[in-house]
Amino acid sequence: MQTSQFAVTEGDFRSLFIRDVLDGLQQPQKSLPSKYFYDSQGSQYFDQICSLNEYYPYRTELSMLPDVARDLNSILQDPWEIVEFGAGSLVKIRLLLQQLDNIEHYVPIDIAGDHLRQASDRLQQEFPQLTVLPIEADFTQPAPLPETLPLPKLGFFPGSTIGNFSPEQAQFFLSNIRQSLGDHSRLLIGVDTKKDPSVLHNAYNDSMGVTAAFNRNILNHINRICGADFDPQAFAHYAFYNPVAGRIEMHLISTLAQQVSIDDQMIAFSEGENIHTENSYKYTPDEFLALAATSGWERERIWLDKAQMFSVFLLSA
Numbered sequence: 306m307q308t309s310q311f312a313v314t315e316g317d318f319r320s321l322f323i324r325d326v327l328d329g330l331q332q333p334q335k336s337l338p339s340k341y342f343y344d345s346q347g348s349q350y351f352d353q354i355c356s357l358n359e360y361y362p363y364r365t366e367l368s369m370l371p372d373v374a375r376d377l378n379s380i381l382q383d384p385w386e387i388v389e390f391g392a393g394s395l396v397k398i399r400l401l402l403q404q405l406d407n408i409e410h411y412v413p414i415d416i417a418g419d420h421l422r423q424a425s426d427r428l429q430q431e432f433p434q435l436t437v438l439p440i441e442a443d444f445t446q447p448a449p450l451p452e453t454l455p456l457p458k459l460g461f462f463p464g465s466t467i468g469n470f471s472p473e474q475a476q477f478f479l480s481n482i483r484q485s486l487g488d489h490s491r492l493l494i495g496v497d498t499k500k501d502p503s504v505l506h507n508a509y510n511d512s513m514g515v516t517a518a519f520n521r522n523i524l525n526h527i528n529r530i531c532g533a534d535f536d537p538q539a540f541a542h543y544a545f546y547n548p549v550a551g552r553i554e555m556h557l558i559s560t561l562a563q564q565v566s567i568d569d570q571m572i573a574f575s576e577g578e579n580i581h582t583e584n585s586y587k588y589t590p591d592e593f594l595a596l597a598a599t600s601g602w603e604r605e606r607i608w609l610d611k612a613q614m615f616s617v618f619l620l621s622a
């Protein structure tokens with residue numbers, strides 16, 4: 306296994322983090338980038354969310370992947386390289402690799418470098434014929450891929466992570482990876498569907514309060530990395546489906562008037578003021594195909610589960 310030359314230093318990460326946080330909190334509508342949910346505590350909360358009955362996206366996609374992999378194996382005949390964006394614990398890729406015969410390289414990209422390298426070591430041992438080439442990077446930033454053999458590339462972007470981008474950001478991201486994956490590439494992408502709003506609501510308002518803890522934890526992450534003094538208990542979790550925008554919105558609402566110091570700045574919150582922490586867009590298959598088409602990706606196949614709770618698309622460049 307090789308290591309990559311793209312890693313950012315801790316100091317870079319901290320200063321970019323502080324800049325993003327202050328940028329977001331100095332706007333009239335306060336917001337925070339949702340990618341900062343995922344420190345190691347936040348990743349653990351997310352894993353817990355995925356085991357909740359109310360949170361259907363994870364388990365639905367997981368249950369679809371063996372079928373998807375079987376179909377994919379008859380489509381991908383030549384040697385291929387898979388590039389996964391935001392690879393996490395490398396659970397989903399195993400369901401593909403178990404059935405795909407022609408994958409030579411696997412390039413997982415994730416911002417959590419230590420976690421990624423450990424998971425990549427284990428995967429490499431399980432699949433000795435495969436070359437695993439982990440890259441520690443923020444996949445939301447356009448970046449060149451490492452030079453490997455000139456194999457056609459399959460991008461893999463599961464979990465409806467695309468839903469965290471606005472449609473404009475999603476279009477930008479999809480165009481960028483279309484560029485970096487190159488001609489003759491394909492993209493396998495998981496997208497949450499539009500459905501009964503009460504089902505959506507419950508998925509982000511679980512009865513155990515795990516999503517609430519996940520939402521508040523972004524403040525702990527900011528405290529630790531940016532030297533801030535947020536009291537997470539002074540903020541309430543608030544999540545709802547916005548049908549006009551077609552998205553779940555998550556917010557943190559200040560339960561009292563308070564001031565918070567971040568780096569060398571003070572940020573004031575009035576009682577009831579909100580911080581917008583996440584969007585999670587939902588798409589009908591036609592809406593998503595139209596968005597993909599504006600980014601240079603064409604429909605090759607669509608998989609939906611029986612209840613149409615989740616969709617997986619194979620797109621071609």
Ligand code: AVJ
Pocket residue numbers: 354362464465466468469508509516583584585
């Ligand atoms: C990992 C971004 C797909 O939007 O459903 C879960 C994150 N937020 N519960 C989602 C999340 C609250 C999740 N994604």
